[in-house]
Amino acid sequence: MLSYAGPNLPHDLFDATGRNAGPLTWNIDRAMPAADRWLESKFAPWTRSVVQDWADGALDHLEAVVFTRADDSAQRLYYYLCELRRAGSIKGPEPLMLDIAKIARASSVARTEAALRQLGERLDVDAAALSAAIAQGNATRRATTSAEAGTKPVVLIAGSPLPDARLHRVAEAEGWSAIGRTLADEWADRGPDVDAAGDPFAALARQLNTRHLDTRGFTNRAEALAQQARDVGAKAALLWLIEEDDTTVWHLPALRAALEDMGLPVLVATRRDWSCRDGIDLEIAAFLQGVAA
């Protein structure tokens, strides 16, 4: 079985292996001495859990784990794990890198296609198997339905990917419906349909290269957030960024302005703890109570 870590990955190719165990998971509410030993402080928090699991042998049942280059922490972690295995400091599955190139340029699309072919060869996936998986994956994409609108006012949570639904629950306790993507949501996102005509590796490369869902995507994030706020009918918004965020921080002024230009009340919380044990629950509750008043 194989697993993966990071956003913007080729789920159709993983499915085509018949050995897809799904994404790695994380537990950050514990001591992680292996992470303390090898990882520096600015790594995304989920990487700490992965390193600890790797060192503890909790991933030994896996044959390989695929990391994406479309996320800096993920690609950096790949090199660390390779070196730690080489040095004999850890064992566990083989780390693999999928070299996704994000620049909107023909050479980057070609690079991604070559990387997909290499990964396909490594995982014994040929064009026919990938085509079949893409067809099935597209059907899954079309079958995915949006949640129906509820009666509660909606607070949009944006910024860094959330660890889980713990902030959703804080909002819900105040009588709000929270919409915000968790890291698991981002990793599980299959993206738009993959072109089913022509070479499947080339089609998948085009899809990955143009997707915006990752730290390396080229897109107008403020426009996208404003559109999302309109789509979900947000009545308030939380811009929540963790200490380790190196991406959204550069768009914070534009994100905030886009939401405020829509007339939305916005709570901005920066340099926060991914585990949410820094009092953010009380701040959200007070904010939502103020908006509702």
Next chain:
Amino acid sequence: MSAATTNQSGQRSRKDLACTAAANAYQKQFGADLKRRVVDDGEPFAIVQADTPHEIFHVMGIPIITNQWWSAYISAKQLSNHYFEVMAQAGYPKNSCKYCSLGLACTLANDPKTAPWGGLPKPTVLVARMTCDCIQHVFGQWADALGSEFFPMEAPAWEHKDPRWFAHSKDQWEQVYDADRIALAVSEMRDLIALLENRTGRKFDEAKLHYLMERINEQEGYIWEAAQAIGTARPCPVSIAEQMPNTMIPQWHRGSDWAVNHAKRFRDEVMERVASGAGCATQEKIRLMWIGAGVWHDPGFYQALEERMGAVFVWSMYMPFAGPQYIREVQGRPMEALASRVCSMNEVLHLPPWMNGWMTSEAERCGVDACVVLLPPENRLSQSGTKITAEALEKAGVPVLMIDADMVDAGNWDHDRMVGLVADFLVQRGLA
């Protein structure tokens, strides 16, 4: 001979070499000339990261402003804190990476009265390799603010992991750096050349690049020769406080007549000091390695323990890097040889196995007794690889001290406290 450089936020650094003053004087004149060309005369120019192919611009005669150099220039004008505050007032969190964003901050401030040179005019293009999560966002916004265009370059994954890359990079660069990664970089450089030719009317000549590459090899050869001498000489003839400017100032002008001649002059002065037995310290007892960017706001830090403890910083990355990462046998393919230089310039310094492989080897080559590592708390790229490298050095018998500090932000830096930290560490580890 001694001279002194003033730094308001740190301590003075002593200068033992005559060529150091010459390098600084040249760079000062270069700054004035660059301002005249891009601000006063309105020549087309580019803003580029340090790890991009500067050689293309040199061949085309297009002036470049290197982001890291511009940041240092802003810092030297004592404007860093002002611009950090500008970013905070604009709504950027205070923990955003500062090393690469000072130039963006200067542009966003839009205050010609305060800005060096009155601020930068619109460049033809901005160029950066995507080596971290920050840089494409910083350069993208900077390009928007200047009304220009951002030309990103990929930092592709590197499958060929040779911890001893430095032993083969000069002549086996196609194997060391992966042929397909080199091909991608060449393709991107050709796109960049086309953009520059279209926008500026200036032409790229591959024969000129070939000549420039050979001149760069000559220049880096002098630096590498001096680096080897410093590694074996006892006492150390030149502290890293002087290795850095005599390597990096010519590096910004690599391949030019001045740069080649200066490298040769530097080599000669180092050799003279080796021959005469001149050392940084009166009695050298401890040889130190510095891992990380230079602490630009306190150059005197590196020499503070020379007399007190005989502790001399003999190694930082800048000078020995000239050998393995710059010298290239051109092999009739200057574009590919150049691509092999730039396509991993950052990776070898910040990722295992290249970083730890090279630095442990260098520690052994230079007879290093202990190492001090800079760990900037808010910069993932600059932090990267440091813990694994520290562990490798310790395993090789080199004690390591890691200090939380930033290379451009003097906010959490106190000269006496930092010097004291190093002194205490050397005592605790039985070296002093």
